[in-house]
Amino acid sequence: MEKQDIFRFVKRTLLFFLAVFLVDFAVGQVMRYFYFRQDSGSLYRTTYALDSTTAQVLVLGSSRASRHYNPDVMQVAMNRTVYNAGQKGNHIFYHYGILKGVLRRYKPQVVVLDILYDEFKPVQDSYDRLSVFLPYHDTHPELEELINLRSPFEPVKLVSKVYPYNSLILPVLNGNLGFDKVREPEIKGYLPIDAVMTDSVKKRSERIEYGLDSLKLQTFEEIMSTCKKEGINLYVVFSPAYLENIGNNYSVSIARKIASEQGVPFLDFSGTEPFVSDNKLYSDNVHLNAKGADIFSRQVADSIANRLKNQN
Amino acid sequence: MxxxxxxxxxxxxxxxxxxxxxxxxxxxxxxxxxxxxxxxxxxxxxxxxxxxxxxxxxxxxxxxxxxxxxxxxxxxxxxxxxxxxxxxxxxxxxxxxxxxxxxxxxxxxxxxxxxxxxxxxxxxxxxxxxxxxxxxxxxxxxxxxxxxxxxxxxxxxxxxxxxxxxxxxxxxxxxxxxxxHSFEINRVISGLKLMLWGFFKKLVVADRLATYVDAAYNYPENHSGITLIVATVFFAFQIYCDFSGYSDIAIGAARVMGFDLMKNFNRPYFASSISEFWKRWHISLSTWFKDYLYISLGGNRVAVPRMYFNLFIVFLISGLWHGANWTYVIWGALNGFYLVAAIMRDRFIAKYKLEIPGSKGAAGKSFNILFTFVLICFSWIFFRASNVSDAFLIIRKMASFDGPLYSTYPTMFFCLLSIIMLLAVEAKQEYFKGSFSFMNNRNPVIRYSTYIFLLLMILLMGVFDGGQFIYFQF
Incomplete structure (x- = not known):
């Protein structure tokens, strides 16, 4: 009786998992189709950065990058095509992933890496956010190493065809229906904000030293060595923030030190006018608005263009 | 693990x-x-x-x-x-x-x-x-x-x-x-089904709601009263699904091997009074306190004021059992107060044979369920807040009932959808017990489709980066 039950159970389990496999495959294919059919929204911008852009200047960074660098303004000053591949909520691992993906297709002349305050702080979220690369796991093998930073079981989870699209139903729907084209229009990856910061009181950012995330530091160094190896002009930038003492942030200091050791230019705009004194150039403490972004884009592009000129 | x-x-x-x-x-x-x-x-x-x-x-x-x-x-x-x-x-x-x-x-x-x-x-x-x-x-x-x-x-x-x-x-x-314990296919499948439902509750409901609740409760000073009200309601479902999800997985895992563990939750948010809530919530702890503390203190065999005192003390200790923080003590005291007040009210009504208009029938029961839920939600503020001053800040902000609702549309969509799915299943179990069942349907196609649907929901909507179970810290 018991043996019979075990046999029946094994048979049913196998059939069940076969059905799960088929449904998972079918739903996964549907999700995949609609994922790569998007033509707007944040997911689309990752796809575009990885698979389509051929810009000579590539901007990498988090939301501060996507809000601060206006490619149209930069193009005029640099006389080069620019794409802003900044992605909100992401950290150094994401930037490295985009760089690796892009290098499979072409070699940009200039990479601008906008680093975040507390970039090297150990935060689990930086690893969790690498889920953004899951839909590309089979088309971009160069991202595998980064995807596996999420957990050692990622290859097991990726047996499922649905898993890469976990929590993405609505964003994918949005990317297909094009709501973001109206709600949050983009200019070559750049997402301008019109809002103006109302609070003129400048808060102080205290320097707090913490245990640094060695993987993040290693990734930062790998970005620098990759660019050096590929002959790409890399510029590490710390863009403006309306916070007192932010330039003294622990991670920013570390980035400055490592960049200097590696001979990579570090452009620090934390103490640059007019951003230090004019809160009307911001939408909040850490994001420039469109007006501020235009001024900043001009400044950073001029600075890089001059360096490139001197280099030649 | x-x-x-x-x-x-x-x-x-x-x-x-x-x-x-x-x-x-x-x-x-x-x-x-x-x-x-x-x-x-x-x-x-x-x-x-x-x-x-x-x-x-x-x-x-x-x-x-x-x-x-x-x-x-x-x-x-x-x-x-x-x-x-x-x-x-x-x-x-x-x-x-x-x-x-x-x-x-x-x-x-x-x-x-x-x-x-x-x-x-x-x-x-x-x-x-x-x-x-x-x-x-x-x-x-x-x-x-x-x-x-x-x-x-x-x-x-x-x-x-x-x-x-x-x-x-x-x-x-x-x-x-x-x-x-021999291998009995029906028992094994029943255990696996319970585990699947537990995983659904934890990954799809609790951990999804946690993303909203954490954002609001970790920085209450940055959020409006409306947002904090929504976060508190979400927390009520989060903690329920987190803990009862764990219990379901535990009971299911044990059942697969042939062990029967006691039921720990019985759809508590359908309780129409505080005393009923505590008969449905964390049953193994409530009965532990009843059997080993409340009865040892004299139980119901003492004078009425002493019985009220005993009940209050039991809840106070229950609060402290949950955590070494004044927030838990207040949470326990609040629940003790609710229960004592409810018993006093019931005794008063019974003594004077009062009839409260509208208290009977479906409308009366619905009101009682809602009222009980509101009281429980209020006590959850203390349970979830990082400290007592945060809890009072949250209450003050909630009382103002204003400000914009913090929401990113996918988060809100998934949160509401997960609560709706949970309530639909539990309402069916509560009020339509003998009726059509998806998970226990005689038709294997419907039954297996339901299992696959739940698995698919977990893969599509589950939060795989969620943390540990809330009750682990206790």
């Missing part, structure tokens, strides 16, 4: 397969070894604490049984002191020291008592309470002392319920380790 991890799935498959492959006489040893491994996956060294109380309680049980009179009681006291002592050191020492520092600070003095740099062992309150129930039951003569040390250790350490319950009683669990 977390239930919501691939490690656990692999562990469960291996242990269960070995369990049925082994001869009955070796199974307890396998389960004990697996439970040790399960516990040591968190902080290995803490198994020594568990070992310490297991040894004391094992011998205390035998000595209680062999002794008579005062000696018998003194062995019980030894056992209780050992268990409560471990709790006091690991859970309450720094909390008490904090308060001492505050009090001495008020008097302008420094606290000479040093702080302990220790982590709270996972699930400490659960297994100490389970261990205490054993010695108390032996003392009361309801349970024979267990002579097999390994079986007793397994009673405390049985991995499905080791770190977050249900808090079992020896009469219900110990004998099951001696019974031979």
């Amino acid at each position: 977390l239930f919501n991890s691939i490690e656990f799935v692999i562990f469960f498959i291996i242990v269960t397969s070995l369990y049925f492959a082994l001869e009955h006489k070796y199974r307890w040893f396998l389960l004990l070894a697996a439970s040790c491994y399960f516990y040591m996956a968190f902080v290995p060294v803490y198994i020594l604490i568990l070992g310490f109380t297991i040894v004391i309680d094992y011998y205390a049980g035998i000595l209680i049984e062999q002794s008579e009179g005062k000696k018998r009681k003194s062995w019980l006291i030894v056992s209780l002191i050992a268990n409560i002592g471990v709790l006091a050191v690991f859970k309450y020492y720094n909390f008490l020291n904090d308060n001492l520092t505050f009090l001495l600070g008020q008097a302008g003095k420094e606290n000479p008592v040093p702080y302990l740099s220790i982590l709270l062992p996972i699930g400490l309150s659960f297994h100490t309470f389970q261990a205490m129930s054993y010695t108390i039951e032996v003392y009361r003569g309801h349970q024979k002392a267990e002579r097999n040390f390994g079986i007793y250790a397994l009673y405390v350490m049985f991995y499905p319920q080791l770190v977050a319950g249900p808090i079992e009683r020896p009469q219900n669990l110990l004998f099951q380790f001696y019974a031979k």
Whole structure:
């Protein structure tokens, strides 16, 4: 009786998992189709950065990058095509992933890496956010190493065809229906904000030293060595923030030190006018608005263009 | 090891397969070894604490049984002191020291008592309470002392319920380790179904809601009253699905191997009064407090004011059981107050044979369910807030009932959808018990489609980066 039950159970389990496999495959294919059919929204911008852009200047960074660098303004000053591949909520691992993906297709002349305050702080979220690369796991093998930073079981989870699209139903729907084209229009990856910061009181950012995330530091160094190896002009930038003492942030200091050791230019705009004194150039403490972004884009592009000129 | 991890799935498959492959006489040893491994996956060294109380309680049980009179009681006291002592050191020492520092600070003095740099062992309150129930039951003569040390250790350490319950009683669990459980397909499938539903509750509902609740409750000063109201309601469902999800997985995992663990939740948010809520919420703890504390204090056999006092004290201690923080004490006190007030009201109504208009019928019941839910939600504010001042800030902001609603559309969509799915299933179970069932449908196509749908929902909507279960910290 018991043996019979075990046999029946094994048979049913196998059939069940076969059905799960088929449904998972079918739903996964549907999700995949609609994922790569998007033509707007944040997911689309990752796809575009990885698979389509051929810009000579590539901007990498988090939301501060996507809000601060206006490619149209930069193009005029640099006389080069620019794409802003900044992605909100992401950290150094994401930037490295985009760089690796892009290098499979072409070699940009200039990479601008906008680093975040507390970039090297150990935060689990930086690893969790690498889920953004899951839909590309089979088309971009160069991202595998980064995807596996999420957990050692990622290859097991990726047996499922649905898993890469976990929590993405609505964003994918949005990317297909094009709501973001109206709600949050983009200019070559750049997402301008019109809002103006109302609070003129400048808060102080205290320097707090913490245990640094060695993987993040290693990734930062790998970005620098990759660019050096590929002959790409890399510029590490710390863009403006309306916070007192932010330039003294622990991670920013570390980035400055490592960049200097590696001979990579570090452009620090934390103490640059007019951003230090004019809160009307911001939408909040850490994001420039469109007006501020235009001024900043001009400044950073001029600075890089001059360096490139001197280099030649 | 977390239930919501691939490690656990692999562990469960291996242990269960070995369990049925082994001869009955070796199974307890396998389960004990697996439970040790399960516990040591968190902080290995803490198994020594568990070992310490297991040894004391094992011998205390035998000595209680062999002794008579005062000696018998003194062995019980030894056992209780050992268990409560471990709790006091690991859970309450720094909390008490904090308060001492505050009090001495008020008097302008420094606290000479040093702080302990220790982590709270996972699930400490659960297994100490389970261990205490054993010695108390032996003392009361309801349970024979267990002579097999390994079986007793397994009673405390049985991995499905080791770190977050249900808090079992020896009469219900110990004998099951001696019974031979054969592989019964219907029981195995029933256990797996319960586990699947538990995973759904944890990954799709609780962890999804946590993303919103954490954002609001971790920085209440940055959020509006409306947002905090929504976050509090979400937290009510989060904690329910987090904890009952764990219980479902635990009960399901045990059932697959042939063990029956006690029911821990019974759709608590359909309770129409506070006393009913506490009969439906964390049943194994509520009954523990009733059996071992409330009855020991005199239960209902004392004068009415004393009974109210006893009830209040039990809830106060229940609050403290949850955590060494004043927020939990207030949470417990609030629930104690609710219950005492409800009993007083009921007695008053009964005494004067009052009829409250609209209190009967579907509308009256619906109102009572909603009112109970609102009261419980209010108490959850203290349970979830990081500290007492945050809790009061949240209440003040909620009272203002204004400001914009913090929301990113996918988060809000998934949160609401998950709550709707949960309520639909539970409302069906509550009010339409004998009617159409998806999971237990006679038609295998419908049944299996439901399992696949749930799995798909977990893959599409589940939060795989979610943290541990809330109740682990207790």
